[in-house]
Amino acid sequence: AQSVAQPEDQVNVAEGNPLTVKCTYSVSGNPYLFWYVQYPNRGLQFLLKYITGDNLVKGSYGFEAEFNKSQTSFHLKKPSALVSDSALYFCAVPLSGGYNKLIFGAGTRLAVHP
């Protein structure tokens, strides 16, 4: 069965430092992988996706993610964190049988401190 795991409930980072939010996946076949962000009291917003091609994917707000097939990981990264990046981040993968049906990880709360 398709699944994603986010091993960290929370990530703390100082403003200006690089950040990484981890995601590992288990899928059959070639993976489609996604990151979404949720700001307080808001719906989710699309950040970036990996479908095929370059392992380093660039997305919104300066975020990028690295697809690593051997480690089955799709970690979200940003070179220099901002306080405004503080939010809940979700990794997602399509449910088997339909690329439109996404299933989400449990989420990682990112806290960026001034």
Added chain:
Amino acid sequence: NAGVTQTPKFQVLKTGQSMTLQCAQDMNHEYMSWYRQDPGMGLRLIHYSVGAGITDQGEVPNGYNVSRSTTEDFPLRLLSAAPSQTSVYFCASGSVYGYTFGSGTRLTVV
């Protein structure tokens, strides 16, 4: 503004009551879905639709019904609310290349 509109934003129900959560999109998307969000569990897919007249179950469909009579609307019905259905509900439309989410409905069942 184009997007996904959910109503109501907040609702308190008594156990056994019924209600409908509304979802409307004006982007002409064929695909729409409902998720519930619970602390520590991420978002779980309840039901989805790939077009008018076509619906199917997701990961956690029990206790919920849906219908899709038009492309724009995808209501979620709770026929007999239970405390376990206390959650935040999100409607989404689009495709795997990019979903648009509504702002959510916070439902409390007492």
